[in-house]
Amino acid sequence: MKKVSIFLIICLSAWISVNNPVVNNYVSSLRDSALPAAKQSDPLYQSIIKNASTYEIPPSDAKVDRVWKAIPGYNGLKVNIGASYKNMKSKGVFDEKKLEYTQVKPKIHLKDLPPTPxxxxxxxxxxxxxxxxxxxxNEYLPEMLATxxxxxxxxxxxxxxxxxxxNPDVAKMIVSAGHEVGNHSYSHPDMQKLTAAQTREQILKTNNIxxxxxxxxxxxxxxxxxxxxxxxxxxxxxxxMLTVMWTVDTVDWQKPSPDVLINRVMSKIDKGxxxxxxxxxxxxxxxxxxxTLIEKKDLEIGTVSELMSExxxxx
Structure with missing residues (x-):
């Protein structure tokens, strides 16, 4: 009778062990904890670690350039070892095309710089x-928005x-079309000649409107x-608010021909x-x-916020 009881207790304990979530999680954690060691001994894993630095790019801090004034920072790239290993594991060979990256933020951001255009x-x-x-x-905006x-x-x-x-409806239409809107003053004055109070009024009034x-x-x-x-x-x-100028001027107010305008831009345009x-x-x-020509140069076109993003x- 005692032997039967002991047998039942053993069986019950085994059943609890198998069906108890706490026990199962503990067993799983023990099993998973053994994986990294096995993974790290894999020559492929070691190869990814060894080659990672070749493909990594350090982040670039925002700075004030002597010529171009404020320049935004740009994220760096660090190889995600685990994800890259997972991508390559099935074939077991190192493949740079299957590397996964994590972006690394710079230490100095645009907002950290002193007020600079x-x-x-x-x-x-x-x-x-x-x-x-x-x-x-206004007469040219519909065609431009359609393009x-x-x-x-x-x-x-x-x-x-x-x-x-x-033209509040036109302004609303621009935003509804997915474009960003910025402040261009209230009455287009020469800001260099305004007092501090007048400058503040021009900016605030426009923001509110x-x-x-x-x-x-x-x-x-x-x-x-x-x-x-x-x-x-x-x-x-x-x-x-941050103040933006420009890198390339179309000088379109002088009514150049399309060919002249396009050549003017394409001869100077570059990253950023x-x-x-x-x-x-x-x-x-x-x-x-x-x-079309800009995109053929492998350049994306985005908003100022997108361009300034790290x-x-x-x-």
Whole structure:
């Protein structure tokens, strides 16, 4: 009888061990803890570790360049050893095409820099941005928006506050089409000649009007005609806005032919470029071909926010 009882107790204990989640989790943890050791002894795993540094790229800190002023940072790349091993395990051989990466953020960001204008993005980022300043030219906006939509491209429109006040529906249409909106002052003055109070009013008034019309609060400020002084940049910074200029000017207000405009841009455009435009006939007629040629250079077209982002584009 005692032997039967002992047998039943043993069986019951075994059943509990098999069906008890706590016990099962413990057993699983013991089993899983043995995997890394086995994995690390695998020549493939060791090969990935050995070669990882060859493919890794250190992050690039934001900085103030002597010529180009504020330059955003750019994420680095670190090989994800575990994920890369998993990708290569089935064939058991090292294959650089199956490497997985983790992005590594820089230590210094754009927001850490002193108030400084921005003329371009990071020179390693295969992206450019269109800055379209709008204070007039309504008749050309529908064609430009249609071209951007056809190419599935989003850009940044910098709107004059007074223009938005007169054309709230058009401003709303620009945002609804997926584009970013920035601040281009209220009445297009020479910002260099304004007092601090006048500068603050031009920026705040425009922000309020844009937000009321579109629901978007601008974070980028583009001074009219690129005119500013150090105080202008500081006031924008106090209002939590960064000041952007441009890398390449279409000079479209001079009504160049499409060929002249396109050659002007394509001869200078490169990674990180910001291209200044306006809603003009020259730009409207050039935009389709310009987008195609830029994309053929393996450059993406994005908003200013996308260009300034530290996120690395992995081709």
């Amino acid at each position: 921005i003329y371009k993005g990071h020179s390693d980022k295969p992206m450019v941005s269109f800055i379209i300043n709008v204070a007039w030219g 951007l939509k056809r190419h599935n491209v989003s850009v940044s429109f910098f709107l004059e506050g007074n223009w938005v006040k007169r 844009i937000e009321a019309a579109t629901g978007e609060k601008p974070v980028w400020f583009a001074p009219p005609s690129g005119s500013y002084r150090d105080e202008t940049i500081k006031i924008a910074d106090e209002l939590n 470029s910001m291209v200044l435009m306006h809603p003009t006939e020259s730009t409207a007629k050039s935009l389709d071909r310009l987008i 996120e690395r584009l992995i081709k």
